[in-house]
Every structure is written in structure tokens, then in C-alpha cells.
Amino acid sequence: MMDFDQLRERAFEDLAKIFTIEKTTVDVKTRLGTPKKIEQWKVTLEVPLPEGVTDFTVLVELKDDFPLSLPVIYLAEDDYEKIKYVPHIDDRRNICLFDNENIKLDPDRPAEIIKACLKQAATIISDGITGVNNGDFVDEIVAYWANVYDPKDQVFEAYLGDGIDAIAPGVHPGHLLSPAYHNVDFLMSSGSEQSQQVIAFFKTRGHKVTEQAYFYLGQIGHLVPPFYIDNRRLISYLREHFSSQWSAVKRYLNQSFGPKIFAFSLEVNGQLVFFGFYIPAIQAKIDGWRRTSLTSLNVLDTVQPSKAVARIAFKYFSQTRLQKRTDGILNTKPAYKFMVAGLGSIGSNLLSGLNSLEVSEFVLCDPDIFALENVNRHLLSFNEVGKAKVDALAKYLTFQNPFLHVHTHKGSIVDMIRSRSGLMNTMDVIFCAIGKDAIENYVLESLSEGIIGRPVMLFWVEPYLAGGHALYIRPSTGFSLKDLETNGYYRYNVISAETYADPGRQTLLREAGCQGSYVPYGKAAISLFFAHLIPELYRIIAEPPDTNIAISYAGDLSLAVAQDLQLSDFGNTLRSHQLTTNAI
Known part of the structure; x- marks a missing residue:
């Protein structure tokens, strides 16, 4: 284990052999405003000037984690008053030595780190006095x-x-x-x-x-x-x-x-x-x-x-x-436009992943109010309980990126198709995470009949997120969900049809009250699902396929088995957290 105090002491002893150096203690204030005593080393620095070598006093301040960090070097106040307003020395007398992002330190040689910094400080002082680096004023003018x-x-x-x-x-x-x-x-x-x-x-x-x-x-x-x-x-x-x-x-x-x-x-x-x-x-x-x-x-x-x-x-x-400032490059391609319908746990977390792309416009569609029981696996928090999901998520997106255009519709996607299909057809992709067959079939019928002219992606998950699914459907292909059903069950389900058909198996949990059923799965399972799915989604968005695609994800299969959920023949071909794609 690194002994920071011992390394500092060793560095001081090595420097004392070649510099006039002494330890001093100064009072400073922490960020919380409380006083703190810190150690500085007062070093006499020999600076070469045209008229000869001149002594300058600098103060070396080492952070607690030195030699894992660079020392801070200040010019003594009297010397600063003699030469102030030279490049790379600010009004706090701090000498700007190196760009910390581009420095590789060798912590086994602490004295060499300080010597390199003192050498750079001497160069900055010399170049500033002689005017050699006056052009640097422009680079650091701000x-x-x-x-x-x-x-x-x-x-x-x-x-x-x-x-x-x-x-x-x-x-x-x-x-x-x-x-x-x-x-x-x-x-x-x-x-x-x-x-x-x-x-x-x-x-x-x-x-x-x-x-x-x-x-x-x-x-x-x-x-x-x-x-x-x-x-x-x-x-x-x-x-x-x-x-x-x-x-x-x-x-x-x-x-x-x-x-x-x-x-x-x-x-x-x-x-x-x-x-x-x-x-x-x-x-x-x-x-x-x-x-x-x-x-x-x-x-x-x-x-x-x-x-x-x-x-x-x-x-x-x-x-x-x-x-x-972040990416380092400017995007020259047109920004994406997305619609997301169904803003529950799957839709809201999907929205978070989409928002990492270069997006200029979102359309959010959901009729529901965000409820307390939604919080645990949703993108929103307790602070948004009682608010319309579309409004709360629009605010979330705007706070993430003020340059977004966000449209909201506090109704179902059926209403959107009937009244605002023009807006929908300006989107690059329409994402639906509704999980209701009847509504999804209506969306696909609208896609087949040309009312919707943009690609649609459908998302849903199985109990305990043993399986997660997405369909990419192109316009005017005549696709129906029944095309992928066998005896009324989805062909790529991870859980078997027998399990779903057995009323004794708990594929849905239920609370007291009307419409109290829900599909059980946790937030960690959602995160794993999207961690595997998002890269494939990004590829589809960047290079739209020329065919319809079914994407299937196997979650933690051992959890499914522990819940006495039998895997389908397809599920048995998969390993946990595997993603597969099939042209359909």
C-alpha cells in the first residue's frame, strides 16, 4: 500500500539536495468555509534572464494524494507584483504548468514530478518576462x-x-x-x-x-x-x-x-x-x-x-x-425524430436510451397519470407522482436537453392515428410499448393501409422478464401479429405456451381491486434488457432494415425456473441474457 506521507518526505529530502527549500504552514479555508492548515514548501527558483540568473520564490503545495496528482505552484506575492500580467500566471499567483488531462505520472519518483513542475515554472516566468510567450495571452484570453x-x-x-x-x-x-x-x-x-x-x-x-x-x-x-x-x-x-x-x-x-x-x-x-x-x-x-x-x-x-x-x-x-465540448465532433447528419407511445416502465426506459442519440423532436403519447405503484421500475421518481406521464416526461427531456421539441398527447395512440397522423408521419420511427394486442393490431392495420407511413417498433416483456421482445415492422408490408402466433401464442416466447395456459402458474400477479393485475419484473431486469437491446436498436435506427425483424431477449432463465415457469422450445435454445434477431 502506498504511504503518501513517506513519499512526500522522500521528495522533500531529494529536493533539499539541489534547491533552497523550507517547509511553511499557511491557513486556508475549505469549500465549507472552515479554516484548515496546509503545508507549503518555499523554494528558491533560479530563472535565466538576459541580464543573468535571477532568484524567484515559489510556493509548492501538495495535495493529500500526491504523487498521484500534480503539485500546485504559486509565485510568491512580492515577486508576482514585480512581473504580474504575464501569460500562464493568474491573479491568484497560480502558475498554470501543464494540461492535467495529458500528463502521465510516475508515483514511484515523487521528487522527479516536482522537479519537472519547477522547471516548467521557471520557463513560464522567464518567457513571460522576456515576452517570448506573449502570444499565449490570446489562447487563454478568457x-x-x-x-x-x-x-x-x-x-x-x-x-x-x-x-x-x-x-x-x-x-x-x-x-x-x-x-x-x-x-x-x-x-x-x-x-x-x-x-x-x-x-x-x-x-x-x-x-x-x-x-x-x-x-x-x-x-x-x-x-x-x-x-x-x-x-x-x-x-x-x-x-x-x-x-x-x-x-x-x-x-x-x-x-x-x-x-x-x-x-x-x-x-x-x-x-x-x-x-x-x-x-x-x-x-x-x-x-x-x-x-x-x-x-x-x-x-x-x-x-x-x-x-x-x-x-x-x-x-x-x-x-x-x-x-x-463533449463529443469532440459535430454531427452533420439530420437529427432524429421519434414518437414513443406507452410510457410505462418499458416505454420510459426506452425513452432514456433513445435520448442518448442526436434527437431534435419527440412525440410522447400516453393517457395515464403516474401513480405511486409505478415508481419502482419507471424512469420518473416519487416527485412526479400524480402528474400526467406525458407532461412529467416532457419536462424530464427538456431539462436533459433544452433544444428538444417535445409534443405531448394525453390519450391513446388510437386517438393519435385518428387525429394527428400527419405529425406521426414526420417521425423516423414510431415506438410502441403498450402491451395490448388489440391496440397493437390496430396500429399494424394502420401501417398496412398506409395511414401510418413510418416504421413501427413494438415492445413487450414476459413475466419476471424471462423474455423481452421487439418487432420492427416496415410500412405497407401487411404484417399482422397473427403471422407470428402458434395456437394463439407468440412464436418466440421464452416461457412455454403450456405455462401460460395453466391457470395455476403465476404469470400475472394481482392486487385487490378492479384491473389490479400486473406483470412482475424488477428495475435491474429492465436495465439488463435495454443494455443488450439498445446497441441493436441504434443499428436499426442508423441503417433501417429492408425487412421486418423480430428481436428476442432471454433474461435470467434461472429465475424463471425458480418461479416454476417452464421454458418454451425456443427458450431452451437460449442462454441467459442472449439477444437474437430473426427476419420475419
Whole structure:
């Protein structure tokens, strides 16, 4: 077992042979705000400069799990004040050494890890002082914009909507959120459809959304810290760098004494990065000024010239940005559109699997209210008991992905076919997890007669999920469930027809009351079913077959035997958790 304390001590002893080093203790606050004493190592670092080698003091901080993690290295405060505003050293004096995602550590050589970090720190200090790495400011410009350069400095975060890269300079409608969403209360939107979806998402969450105009100034060529700015310097900056917009800027400023937001952009590595300034509402009544002659520009430039201007650090709230940040690639294919009818335990968990694909639109169809007895094996939780399944799942999907279009129908799929078949026929696949032969046959008749023109998939499971089944049926093939029945029982059942026909076998459980029967199976069994089924579903969706297909899954067959359920001839050919497909 690794002895972390011993490894730290060994590293200190090795470093003491080549560096001037001493241990110190500092007080810090934990995330909960409680004080904590931590150990730092004060190291004298020799940094080569054109005028000769110069000593700098750095503080090495080791986490409890060192050498499984990199040390954090800070520049001593006095030395930071001499050289501050150089690349890769932030306002907390933290020296950004390496990209942690790309580092492979050898925990058996703890001193070598620290020496490599100290060497990199010396290089960063040297390159920063000599200007060698000034170009790195651009690569990390967002971090430098958010640094604190003065005790009066304020930096707020705001969101950028989809399509913002294409907006023209001028005044545009943005949106304020109340209360804030994770400390963000402004969305700089482009008016695109996705921006409207984000606004709808915030409203669904209960935020009050009000319009707040912002002025997009355009693109600039460069930015160099420090970025602290007061009112007078802001006015000068706007006049100098955005002279073509100055007349419009003055009109925007002077149209009211309300809050103002300015935004501009800088191209970094082929992409636009946005930055902003926030000016709060101005007190219109000021001693010595007539109300009629006072303007916002007067106040900023003359009355309150030294008041600090808050900066805005923007981050994208767009589907494109989120997809690139996670997947690493952008999907160029059209997003899927799915309908799911029957939102019980099978349908809701199917919905979760489908939602992992690139989907732009869902149609949800179910007449039922989510009941307490549904909770244990459903996607929804106790919090949604008493709500319509379609509404609760629509909200779930929207919270998972605000960029989805979700249609709901609080009725049966029969109603949908009669009244909204046009919407159904815009879907890529129609999924049915209803489990009622009569309704499924009606759906298949509609498919055969051309009322439904999209592929249909039917899903159902057997008791204790000894078997799970799915049918993929293409339009206008004339398929009927009777085509797969032998003496009234499904050909690919895992449980035998004799077991189903025997009234003494418990293939259904029953509670007191009318319509109290239910098929027994647990949530773990559902998870295993979909773990095996989903990859096959994804293949079918991506490359629609040119024939109808029956998919069968064998669950835990030992559980079926333990429940005295006889397996069918087909079931006896399967092993537990096996998935088979057959053309039909």
C-alpha cells in the first residue's frame, strides 16, 4: 500500500539536495468555509534572464494524494507584483504548468514530478518576462479577462445563445433571468430558434425572463491585460476602437438611465470569443445638474469617471458548443425524430436510451397519470407522482436537453392515428410499448393501409422478464401479429405456451381491486434488457432494415425456473441474457 506521507518526505529530502527549500504552514479555508492548515514548501527558483540568473520564490503545495496528482505552484506575492500580467500566471499567483488531462505520472519518483513542475515554472516566468510567450495571452484570453486586477474589480458571467457569431453590430434584444441560473442572470441571444428554446427552458424552470437590450460593438484585433477599466476609460475605449459605431453607441447610452450592456468579440484559433462590459442603472438626480441636461454619457464621462466598470465573461449555452465540448465532433447528419407511445416502465426506459442519440423532436403519447405503484421500475421518481406521464416526461427531456421539441398527447395512440397522423408521419420511427394486442393490431392495420407511413417498433416483456421482445415492422408490408402466433401464442416466447395456459402458474400477479393485475419484473431486469437491446436498436435506427425483424431477449432463465415457469422450445435454445434477431 502506498504511504503518501513517506513519499512526500522522500521528495522533500531529494529536493533539499539541489534547491533552497523550507517547509511553511499557511491557513486556508475549505469549500465549507472552515479554516484548515496546509503545508507549503518555499523554494528558491533560479530563472535565466538576459541580464543573468535571477532568484524567484515559489510556493509548492501538495495535495493529500500526491504523487498521484500534480503539485500546485504559486509565485510568491512580492515577486508576482514585480512581473504580474504575464501569460500562464493568474491573479491568484497560480502558475498554470501543464494540461492535467495529458500528463502521465510516475508515483514511484515523487521528487522527479516536482522537479519537472519547477522547471516548467521557471520557463513560464522567464518567457513571460522576456515576452517570448506573449502570444499565449490570446489562447487563454478568457481566463485573463476573468482575473481580478483591482479591489474594485467585478466580473459577471453571462450566456451566449446559438447563432451569436452571425449578428451584426448594433442593438439586439437580450434577456435577464430572475432568479439567476447558477449565478448567471443574462442571456445574450441572437433571436435564433435555439435561443428561443433556451428561453423557454428557463421559463419552464420558473425563471422570470425580461428583455434587456445589449449593444454588440463588433470584432477587435487584440486584447492584452490588465483589464480593469473605469467609466472614463471605457468611453475613450469605445470611441477609439469602435469609432464607426460611436454615434449609435451614444444613442444607446442616452436613451435611458437604465442598465447597459456592451459586447465585442475577438477571433481566437478561428473562432469568435465574446467579452462584455456592464453598466448598472444610473441615478438620474445628481446635485448641480439639471434633469433635462443630464445624460448617461455625462454621468459616465464627467460625474462618475473613476467608477469601476464590471466586465462580463461569456460562455456558450448552445447545442453546437455543448456537443463539441463533449463529443469532440459535430454531427452533420439530420437529427432524429421519434414518437414513443406507452410510457410505462418499458416505454420510459426506452425513452432514456433513445435520448442518448442526436434527437431534435419527440412525440410522447400516453393517457395515464403516474401513480405511486409505478415508481419502482419507471424512469420518473416519487416527485412526479400524480402528474400526467406525458407532461412529467416532457419536462424530464427538456431539462436533459433544452433544444428538444417535445409534443405531448394525453390519450391513446388510437386517438393519435385518428387525429394527428400527419405529425406521426414526420417521425423516423414510431415506438410502441403498450402491451395490448388489440391496440397493437390496430396500429399494424394502420401501417398496412398506409395511414401510418413510418416504421413501427413494438415492445413487450414476459413475466419476471424471462423474455423481452421487439418487432420492427416496415410500412405497407401487411404484417399482422397473427403471422407470428402458434395456437394463439407468440412464436418466440421464452416461457412455454403450456405455462401460460395453466391457470395455476403465476404469470400475472394481482392486487385487490378492479384491473389490479400486473406483470412482475424488477428495475435491474429492465436495465439488463435495454443494455443488450439498445446497441441493436441504434443499428436499426442508423441503417433501417429492408425487412421486418423480430428481436428476442432471454433474461435470467434461472429465475424463471425458480418461479416454476417452464421454458418454451425456443427458450431452451437460449442462454441467459442472449439477444437474437430473426427476419420475419
